[in-house]
Amino acid sequence: MLHIVVCIKQVPDSREIRIDPKTNTLIRTGVPAIVNFYDLHGLEEALVLREKYGGKITVVCMGPPPAEKALKQCISLGADQAILVTDRGFAGADTLATSYVLAETIKKVGEEFGPVDVVFTGKQTLDGDTGQVGPGIACRLDLEQLTYVEKVVGIDMEKRRITVHRHLEDGVEVVETALPVLLTALKELNKVRRAPMPGMLKAARYKPIVWTTQDFPNLDRSKIGLKGSPTIVAKSWVPEQKTVNTEMIEGEDAQTKAVSLVDKLWQTDLPTKFGWDRPAQA
Amino acid sequence: QPADDMPDWSAYRGVLVYIEHRDGVAKSVSWQLLGQGKKLADKLEVDLMALVIGDNVKHLAEEAIAYGANRVFLFDAKELKSYRTRPYSRASMKVIHEIKPEIVLFGATATGRDLAGAIATHLPTGLTADTTELDVEPHPSRLLLASRPAFSEKMMATILCKQYRPQMATARAGVFEALPRDPNRQGEIVQFEFAMNESEIAAKVLDFIQDQSKINIEEAEIIVAGGRGLGGPEPFKMLKELADELGGVVGASRAAVDAGWIKHEHQVGQTGYTVRPKLYFAIGISGAVQHLVGMQNSGIIVAINRDPDAPIFKAAHYGIVGDLFQIVPAITEEVRKRRGL
Ligand SMILES: Cc1cc2nc3c(=O)[nH]c(=O)nc-3n(C[C@H](O)[C@H](O)[C@@H](O)COP(=O)(O)OP(=O)(O)OC[C@H]3O[C@@H](n4cnc5c(N)ncnc54)[C@H](O)[C@@H]3O)c2cc1C
Ligand SMILES: Cc1cc2nc3c(=O)[nH]c(=O)nc-3n(C[C@H](O)[C@H](O)[C@H](O)COP(=O)(O)OP(=O)(O)OC[C@H]3O[C@@H](n4cnc5c(N)ncnc54)[C@H](O)[C@@H]3O)c2cc1C
Numbered sequence: 001m002l003h004i005v006v007c008i009k010q011v012p013d014s015r016e017i018r019i020d021p022k023t024n025t026l027i028r029t030g031v032p033a034i035v036n037f038y039d040l041h042g043l044e045e046a047l048v049l050r051e052k053y054g055g056k057i058t059v060v061c062m063g064p065p066p067a068e069k070a071l072k073q074c075i076s077l078g079a080d081q082a083i084l085v086t087d088r089g090f091a092g093a094d095t096l097a098t099s100y101v102l103a104e105t106i107k108k109v110g111e112e113f114g115p116v117d118v119v120f121t122g123k124q125t126l127d128g129d130t131g132q133v134g135p136g137i138a139c140r141l142d143l144e145q146l147t148y149v150e151k152v153v154g155i156d157m158e159k160r161r162i163t164v165h166r167h168l169e170d171g172v173e174v175v176e177t178a179l180p181v182l183l184t185a186l187k188e189l190n191k192v193r194r195a196p197m198p199g200m201l202k203a204a205r206y207k208p209i210v211w212t213t214q215d216f217p218n219l220d221r222s223k224i225g226l227k228g229s230p231t232i233v234a235k236s237w238v239p240e241q242k243t244v245n246t247e248m249i250e251g252e253d254a255q256t257k258a259v260s261l262v263d264k265l266w267q268t269d270l271p272t273k274f275g276w277d278r279p280a281q282a
Numbered sequence: 283q284p285a286d287d288m289p290d291w292s293a294y295r296g297v298l299v300y301i302e303h304r305d306g307v308a309k310s311v312s313w314q315l316l317g318q319g320k321k322l323a324d325k326l327e328v329d330l331m332a333l334v335i336g337d338n339v340k341h342l343a344e345e346a347i348a349y350g351a352n353r354v355f356l357f358d359a360k361e362l363k364s365y366r367t368r369p370y371s372r373a374s375m376k377v378i379h380e381i382k383p384e385i386v387l388f389g390a391t392a393t394g395r396d397l398a399g400a401i402a403t404h405l406p407t408g409l410t411a412d413t414t415e416l417d418v419e420p421h422p423s424r425l426l427l428a429s430r431p432a433f434s435e436k437m438m439a440t441i442l443c444k445q446y447r448p449q450m451a452t453a454r455a456g457v458f459e460a461l462p463r464d465p466n467r468q469g470e471i472v473q474f475e476f477a478m479n480e481s482e483i484a485a486k487v488l489d490f491i492q493d494q495s496k497i498n499i500e501e502a503e504i505i506v507a508g509g510r511g512l513g514g515p516e517p518f519k520m521l522k523e524l525a526d527e528l529g530g531v532v533g534a535s536r537a538a539v540d541a542g543w544i545k546h547e548h549q550v551g552q553t554g555y556t557v558r559p560k561l562y563f564a565i566g567i568s569g570a571v572q573h574l575v576g577m578q579n580s581g582i583i584v585a586i587n588r589d590p591d592a593p594i595f596k597a598a599h600y601g602i603v604g605d606l607f608q609i610v611p612a613i614t615e616e617v618r619k620r621r622g623l
Contacts, residue, residue, distance in 0.1 A: 014433045015553065026433060095399075096406055129432070130411035135367070135399030144484050145367045147396045163488070168392045169500075170304060171492040173364075178484035230408030230446040236432065236439040242578055248601045257602050258612030261584065262620065264600060268582065270561060274504065274529050276621060 002055035002155070003113065004046040005106050006079065006120045007137070008039040010063050010070040011127045024238045035070045037192075038122025040077075042185035044192045045152060046120055047078050053157060056080040058113060060105050062090055062098060068208055076195035076203035083109065087212040092226030095128070099136025100223045104216055106141060118162070119182040123148060131184070138182040146181060150188040155179070288423070291384065294447040297323040298331045298383035300374070301346055302393055305363075306339050310501060311389035313349045313460035315453055319387055320350045320461060322418045322426075329353055331383060335373050337363040340471075347469035350461045354469060355381065359476040364487040365393050369478050371400040376474060378405065383448050385426050387416070390452035398452050408443030410451040415440075416458070426451065434552050435575040455501045456558050497531045497547060504530025505559045507550055507577070510537035511566020511587065511606055518544055520607075521565060524614045527621075533557065533577075535567045551576035566606050569594025586610065 012031045020027050046057045059074040061067050062085040071082035085105050093101065110116045119138075124131035131147075138145035150172070151165040163176040167186055195203070213219055222228060249264070251257040271277040297319045301312040316332065323330040332346035335357045343354040357373045374397065378386065386401075388394035390412045402409035410428035415438075417427040426449040429440045443449045499505065506525040508518055521532050534548040550557055552572040562580035566587065567573060574597055577583070585598035586606050595601040602609055 017433050017436065019436050026437070094408065095411075096403065096408065099403060127433070128411075130409075131395050132399040132402070132409055132411060135396060136403040138367075139400050139403040145396070145400065146485070148392045166392070169498055170496070171490055173487060174489040174491070175366075176486050176488055230406070230443045231410060232442045232444065234427075234440045234442045236437050238436070239438050242597070244583070244597055244599055246595055246598050246601050248595070248603070254604055254608035254612045255616075257604060258609055258616050261600060261602060261613060262616040265561070265582070266620065270582075273560070276528065276617070278621075 002049060002053050002117045003110075003115060004049060004055060004057045004118045004120065005109055005116050006039065006043045006046050006057060006059045006074070007102055007122075007133070008043065008059055008061050008070060008074060009036045009122070009125050010034070010061065010067040011036045011125050014126045019238050033066065033070070034126075035073055036122050036125045038124065038185050038187060039120075040192045041187050041189045042120030042122055042183070043074055043077060043079065044190045045183075045185060046118070047193070048190065049118065049152065049155070053155060055117075056113075058083065058109050060085065060102065060109065062086070062093075062101050062105070064091075071208045072203040072206055073195070075206045076199040077193065078196075078199055081113070082206070082208040083211060084208045085211050089213050089221070089225050092229060093224065094229035094231040095130050095132035095136055096230055097224055097226075097228035099133050099140060100220075100228060102133065103137050103140035104219060105211065106137065108211070108216065115180075117160075117179045117181075119143060119180070121182065121184050123184050123186050134182060134184040141180075141182075144177040144179075144181040146175060146177060147184040148186055149183045150186045152183070152189070288444050291424070291447050294382045294384040295326075296328045296331050296381065296383045297326070297385045297387070298333055298378070298381065298448070299346075299351070300386070300388045300394065300397065301332050301334045301342055302389050302391060303336060303339065303342055306336065306342065308342055308345060309389060309391065309455070310460070311391065311394075311453070311455035312346075313463075314455065314458040315387045315389065316346065316350045317460040318416055318453070318458035319385075322385060322416065325418050325420055326384070326424055327421075328384070331355065331381065333374060333377055335362050335370055337361075343471045345463075347467050347471075348463045348465050350467070352469050354471045356471055356473050357476045358473070361478060361480050361483065362476060364490070365397075366483060366485045366487065367396055367400050368485065369476070369483055370397055371404065372478055373474070373476060374401050375404055378448065384424060385418075386448045386450045388450075388452045390454050394452050398450060402450050405446070405448075407446040407448060407450055408441075410441040410443070413451045413453045414438075414457045416451065416453060425449070431556070435556060454556075456503075499531055499533055499548060499550070499555050499557055502531045502533075502557065503559050504528050504561045505533040505550070505557055505577075505580075506530055506563040506565065507533030507535065507548075507567060508538055508544075508565045509535035509567030509573075510541070512538060512543065515543040517607070520610050520614075521563075524563070524610060524617070527614055527617045528561070530559070530561070533562075535570075535573050564594050564598065565610060567594055568592050569597055
């Protein structure tokens with residue numbers, strides 16, 4: 001039996017965010033709030049592991065009250081219970097403060113609902129996009145940490161060891177470690193299922209458990225929210241559309257144009273830098 | 283910027299760069315960060331330092347000096363052969379606690395993010411992710427101005443860390459310039475003992491399957507990209523020939539990827555990779571804004587399109603109006619000729 005915690009964040013679909021060209025500010029209206037899609041791959045893998053090894057899945061989210069909707073979506077997909085950690089005091093958190101609150105939450109989940117064996121987070125979010133919260137949680141809870149997981153090979157329940165494939169820039173690493181473990185999910189991990197009808201019905205009636213700062217008597221207030229966040233966004237700006245002086249290359253046929261372009265390239269430092277001026281090895 | 287709202291950080295001095303490698307072969311982002319780190323260190327009038335962790339990696343410490351470091355901290359032990367979070371973060375923490383650098387930089391790679399995320403939490407301190415601009419305010423504030431793209435590259439944000447030291451950031455590959463390698467540069471190597479037994483480390487790396495076919499488009503210095511104008515998968519071979527001739531890789535627009543002509547790992551743009559090669563060819567690509575955000579910071583952009591009004595020409599340094607099926611082979615042939623082939 002496994003107790004799996006899945007961390008999910010509700011995010012604006014930043015792919016849909018536009019910049020107002022007059023004010024150079026973000027246009028957020030009409031941008032849908034979605035479950036960060038990497039997190040859904042974490043949940044999907046938790047469902048697969050529960051099918052294989054038995055157990056239960058707790059989904060946790062730190063966010064404002066409307067994030068309840070995101071948690072309900074996870075219930076519809078098959079999570080057993082969902083916890084919303086919400087409080088004005090948590091607002092303005094950077095990754096350090098976020099991982100602190102989520103670690104405290106997972107600790108409490110362990111105390112109230114049984115020890116946690118596996119924690120999933122997404123590889124990164126669509127908005128903050130740092131990928132730092134997963135390692136932060138693992139550190140604080142002293143969990144083993146395996147990031148960028150594209151495949152869970154299996155868990156040896158007796159030895160309490162897990163084997164996964166990590167997807168790195170230059171290849172795939174096969175690595176094995178001890179439970180409890182935190183995994184960060186890639187989209188290659190699985191294909192997210194659609195919510196079945198009974199799940200949707202369950203979700204419609206479901207009320208997530210809500211925890212506020214009151215529910216954490218030992219919470220260190222200096223570590224949460226804006227106060228607990230070392231990073232400060234000092235300014236933001238819209239990068240100027242680079243204006244480029246385009247030189248159109250004319251010529252009567254393709255060959256003339258090609259020769260003329262290559263002439264231009266040969267006047268730069270590229271040929272020396274990349275060895276084009278030396279004959280290629282046969 | 284007055285320094286009065288900040289604690290006294292005079293015990294923290296110097297810029298430290300983490301040198302990432304695979305089996306003793308350094309990732310180019312490590313040297314790029316030393317290049318940028320040097321600028322920061324010079325402005326702050328402090329040492330540029332490097333951290334090398336691995337097994338049989340003394341040569342990397344020497345290389346780090348050749349690429350600009352004054353001092354290199356070296357952990358060389360068989361337990362450190364492959365990257366694993368616990369031993370590597372333990373070693374890094376030891377150096378950071380002892381040396382007290384004011385700035386620590388990592389590549390924004392899988393390994394760099396994994397390691398930096400762990401260290402920043404342990405210390406604790408602020409960590410700015412995935413930066414593309416790094417600057418410092420001079421003494422007395424000495425603040426790291428770490429800027430990163432936000433909201434799918436549509437904005438930039440500058441992030442500061444005033445109340446904690448060191449200031450940490452991960453930085454994208456391919457953005458900063460390495461210094462020219464100079465084997466005559468002088469520097470000091472400080473060897474550290476690694477005090478952890480294999481039995482204390484739960485994680486075991488069982489295998490690493492290098493992906494030979496995989497292209498690392500983010501680090502590519504020359505990209506020959508094709509779009510819907512290619513009309514199918516076959517013409518990508520023509521692009522590959524030009525790319526091979528120039529020592530580059532093939533890129534693509536989303537339209538070409540969505541059509542199934544080429545794999546997603548080649549896609550440039552908002553939902554693909556952000557690239558900054560020295561030379562970028564946009565061939566049969568119209569220049570939609572979602573494509574432009576991914577490549578507009580390239581050194582030289584060449585656009586080839588039969589539509590003289592295609593928006594890509596506005597972003598290009600050189601434009602050729604014409605049929606790509608005639609122009610691309612002509613360029614490849616001309617390059618071959620110049621190279622004496
Ligand atoms: C433009 C911008 C830039 C920023 N830059 C930085 C920066 O450089 N450094 C920094 O420390 N902070 C930064 N922040 C703040 C930070 O992004 C978030 O506010 C922080 O709460 C979560 O970080 P993330 O979104 O990057 O999460 P990531 O670390 O990318 O998230 C990884 C995973 O952690 C889990 N997770 C994250 N947040 C939650 C949550 N609230 N509830 C449940 N699970 C969660 C999810 O599973 C998620 O997939 C930035 C914010 C913005 C808007
Ligand atoms: C949320 C979102 C995210 C997106 N992310 C990305 C992304 O990451 N990357 C990306 O590229 N796009 C992205 N797009 C899609 C983008 O909007 C464009 O649809 C796409 O870039 C168009 O690809 P294209 O230029 O290859 O095709 P087209 O726009 O169809 O252009 C084809 C061009 O080829 C030229 N051409 C045709 N035949 C020839 C010939 N024989 N010789 C010379 N020229 C010829 C045509 O004149 C035309 O200009 C995204 C869109 C959205 C909404």
